[in-house]
Amino acid sequence: MGLTKTEMFTDQQNEISLFAKVLGHPARVAILQHLFKTNSCVCGDLVNEIGLAQPTISQHLKELKYLGLIKGNVEGTSVCYCINTHNWTAMKTVMTAFLNQDITENQDCC
Amino acid sequence: MGLTKTEMFTDQQNEISLFAKVLGHPARVAILQHLFKTNSCVCGDLVNEIGLAQPTISQHLKELKYLGLIKGNVEGTSVCYCINTHNWTAMKTVMTAFLNQDITENQDCC
DNA sequence: AACATTAATCGTAATATTGCAATAAATTAA
DNA sequence: TTAATTTATTGCAATATTACGATTAATGTT
Numbered sequence: 001m002g003l004t005k006t007e008m009f010t011d012q013q014n015e016i017s018l019f020a021k022v023l024g025h026p027a028r029v030a031i032l033q034h035l036f037k038t039n040s041c042v043c044g045d046l047v048n049e050i051g052l053a054q055p056t057i058s059q060h061l062k063e064l065k066y067l068g069l070i071k072g073n074v075e076g077t078s079v080c081y082c083i084n085t086h087n088w089t090a091m092k093t094v095m096t097a098f099l100n101q102d103i104t105e106n107q108d109c110c
Numbered sequence: 111m112g113l114t115k116t117e118m119f120t121d122q123q124n125e126i127s128l129f130a131k132v133l134g135h136p137a138r139v140a141i142l143q144h145l146f147k148t149n150s151c152v153c154g155d156l157v158n159e160i161g162l163a164q165p166t167i168s169q170h171l172k173e174l175k176y177l178g179l180i181k182g183n184v185e186g187t188s189v190c191y192c193i194n195t196h197n198w199t200a201m202k203t204v205m206t207a208f209l210n211q212d213i214t215e216n217q218d219c220c
Numbered sequence: 221a222a223c224a225t226t227a228a229t230c231g232t233a234a235t236a237t238t239g240c241a242a243t244a245a246a247t248t249a250a
Numbered sequence: 251t252t253a254a255t256t257t258a259t260t261g262c263a264a265t266a267t268t269a270c271g272a273t274t275a276a277t278g279t280t
Contacts, residue, residue, distance in 0.1 A: 112265030
């Protein structure tokens with residue numbers, strides 16, 4: 001079906017999976033790393049840096065923006081994209097809590 | 111095309127995105143949380159707990175196992191699934207390093 | 221052996237994702 | 251205004267993902 005049954009899961013589980021999903025493509029990982037690394041965060045730079053076609057990069061940027069991880073500002077004919085630090089931190093908190101679940105209890109299960 | 115061009119990205123970027131991708135479905139998040147929470151990690155329990163059909167759960171377990179995040183042991187007619195703590199820790203290291211990228215430099219970009 | 225129980229696999233339908241060419245939209249420059 | 255530049259959108263093709271019924275495989279039970 002290709003359709004995730006989100007109604008069967010908690011808000012927290014859906015939130016974690018949505019954040020993970022948007023990080024689940026190497027182009028989006030590369031975009032985020034580039035935005036962290038440099039201040040020259042214009043869309044065209046990302047197209048050159050990453051090597052995918054411009055519409056493809058634009059689409060990935062749209063998803064990252066939809067999840068709130070980046071924000072974009074129009075500057076003349078180009079658009080400057082940057083990390084939304086507030087939302088990134090919020091995402092990091094959610095994901096880190098999930099990753100740091102306690103693993104001591106069921107270590108000897110299998 | 112639906113086909114990710116992995117050859118354009120670094121091994122690190124592909125690794126991060128693969129880990130994120132497997133966490134990018136609420137059923138797999140729920141499975142992992144349940145395995146962390148309880149020792150009764152038999153496949154049938156997960157089917158009851160989560161509410162998706164048995165083949166669907168089995169498929170999600172397969173993906174988690176393929177990425178190494180869980181391991182399964184046959185116990186009679188049932189199969190006991192558990193967190194692979196070693197690989198979970200390794201994954202956590204990779205993801206945490208990505209999430210903790212320094213955000214001070216480009217805060218004022220946009 | 222015959223049956224029951226449990227999980228994996230197969231096959232398939234429906235939806236999602238990825239990628240890009242073509243085009244449109246928005247702004248700037250001449 | 252016209253042209254140039256840059257990014258977003260549209261439309262589409264190809265592949266991936268999700269879900270589950272039906273079946274198979276594996277083990278245990280009687």
